[in-house]
Amino acid sequence: MISEAQFQKELEIIIANAIREDVGDGDHSSLACIPASATGKAKLLVKDEGIVAGVEFAKMVFRHVDPNLQVEVFINDGTPVKYGDVAFHVSGSSQSILKAERLVLNAMQRMSAIATKTKVFVDLLEGTKTKILDTRKTTPGIRAIEKWAVKIAGGENHRFALYDMIMLKDNHIDFAGGITKAIEKTNAYLKENNLDLKIIVEARNLDEVEEILRNEGVYRILLDNFDFDMTRKAVEMIGDKCLTESSGGIDETTVREFADCGVDFVSSGALTHSIYNLDLSLKAI
Numbered sequence: 001m002i003s004e005a006q007f008q009k010e011l012e013i014i015i016a017n018a019i020r021e022d023v024g025d026g027d028h029s030s031l032a033c034i035p036a037s038a039t040g041k042a043k044l045l046v047k048d049e050g051i052v053a054g055v056e057f058a059k060m061v062f063r064h065v066d067p068n069l070q071v072e073v074f075i076n077d078g079t080p081v082k083y084g085d086v087a088f089h090v091s092g093s094s095q096s097i098l099k100a101e102r103l104v105l106n107a108m109q110r111m112s113a114i115a116t117k118t119k120v121f122v123d124l125l126e127g128t129k130t131k132i133l134d135t136r137k138t139t140p141g142i143r144a145i146e147k148w149a150v151k152i153a154g155g156e157n158h159r160f161a162l163y164d165m166i167m168l169k170d171n172h173i174d175f176a177g178g179i180t181k182a183i184e185k186t187n188a189y190l191k192e193n194n195l196d197l198k199i200i201v202e203a204r205n206l207d208e209v210e211e212i213l214r215n216e217g218v219y220r221i222l223l224d225n226f227d228f229d230m231t232r233k234a235v236e237m238i239g240d241k242c243l244t245e246s247s248g249g250i251d252e253t254t255v256r257e258f259a260d261c262g263v264d265f266v267s268s269g270a271l272t273h274s275i276y277n278l279d280l281s282l283k284a285i
Contacts, residue, residue, distance in 0.1 A: 001160055002161075007144060010143070011057070011144050011145065012064075014141065014142055014144060014145060015061055015064045015103070018103045018106075019099075019103060022102055022103060027099045030099065031095070036093075036095060039091070039093060040092075040097060041089055041090070041091040041284070041285050042090050042097050042101075042282050042285060043086045043089050043283055044090075044104075045084075045087075045280065045281045045283050046082065046087060048081075048083060048278045049082050050081060050112055050116030051078060051079070051080055051081070051116045051118075051153055052075055052076075052077060052078070052080075052081045052087055052108075053111040053112045053115035053152045053153065054077065054111035054149070055075070055076060055077045055088060055108070057108070057145055058071070058108055059073075061100050061107070062090055064100075065099050065100040066100075068093065069092035069093065069096055069100075071088055071089070071090050072088060072090075074089075078153060107142075108278075108280055109280050110139075110146070111145055111146070111148065111149035111152070112278035112280065114149035114153070114271060114275055115150070115152050115153035116278060117271055117274075117275050118132065118150050118152075118153035118155040119153040120252055121155065121266075121268065121271070122153060124255050124256050125255065125266070128260065129262075130259035130266055131155070131156045131266075132155045132255070132266055132267075132268065133155070133156050133157070133266065134147055134150045134156075134158055134268070134271045135267055135268070135271075135272070136159070136161070143160070144160075147160065158267060165199075166186055166197050166200065167200045167222075168200065168201045170202055170204060170224070179201065179208055179211045179212055180215055183201060183212070183215040183217065183218065184215070186217075187216065187217050198219035199217055199218050199220075200218075200221070200222055201218050201221055202221075202222040203221055203222065203224065203226075204225070205230075206230060206233060206234060206237070209221060209234050209238065213238065213242075219243065220242055220244065220245055220264075221238060221242055221245070222245045223247070225248035225249070226246065231246055231261040231262075231263065232261045232262065235261055235262040243264045243265065244262070244263040244265070245264065245267055246261070246263045246266045246267070250266055250268050251270060
């Protein structure tokens with residue numbers, strides 16, 4: 001994964017771009033009817049059930065918009081919430097609160113939905129060695145907060161982007177001329193460019209698992225669209241030679257059985273691409 005410093009930079013970029021998009025040359029609704037000197041207080045009201053996420057991100061947004069805004073947190077990220085709960089109060093310039101409102105709500109509603117979905121998978125995997133992973137199937141431009149939400153709920157982040165891990169999938173393998181050629185070329189590329197990146201290789205069947213194992217330098221084997229029987233056989237073949245990951249249409253009804261096959265990880269794009277925003281509201285008090 002990327003460094004913490006780089007991750008924080010991604011968050012700053014998200015905030016700056018979102019405020020640029022939403023505010024433009026000014027929040028004229030607020031400027032028109034609220035004096036610049038006016039102060040107020042608002043509460044983050046929960047109108048749903050799930051896992052709250054984005055409280056710390058909201059604090060970053062308020063700080064970006066107006067460093068003088070004060071946030072009093074009552075419910076921390078990763079906490080189960082229900083209808084009527086209040087996550088925090090924000091107080092200070094009324095204009096500033098309104099300028100930040102939509103970004104805070106949009107981000108927190110989506111982050112909370114992702115965290116809620118992730119927690120379902122985490123709970124289903126309890127008692128196994130298997131960890132739930134997210135994917136790159138994220139919303140363009142806000143990947144950092146979506147992956148942050150997965151971590152808040154106890155999930156694990158896969159690679160952040162194309163640059164922080166090697167992942168040789170079916171198209172890479174086919175374009176490179178086969179599994180062995182793809183791995184050999186990748187190892188040579190990493191050495192030539194003095195790069196220290198982990199290599200994941202996708203297998204579509206047990207024969208491909210066997211071929212991958214004949215090569216050096218593979219960190220994890222991705223068992224794509226394997227059924228339970230094939231997964232168990234693959235895990236036995238691989239042993240402790242490298243880590244294992246199951247993927248391909250895995251949902252709440254199948255994740256535990258894949259875990260029981262002995263894989264180290266299960267990845268699911270559904271954590272970020274198939275969720276419904278948690279209902280939250282920012283109300284003046």
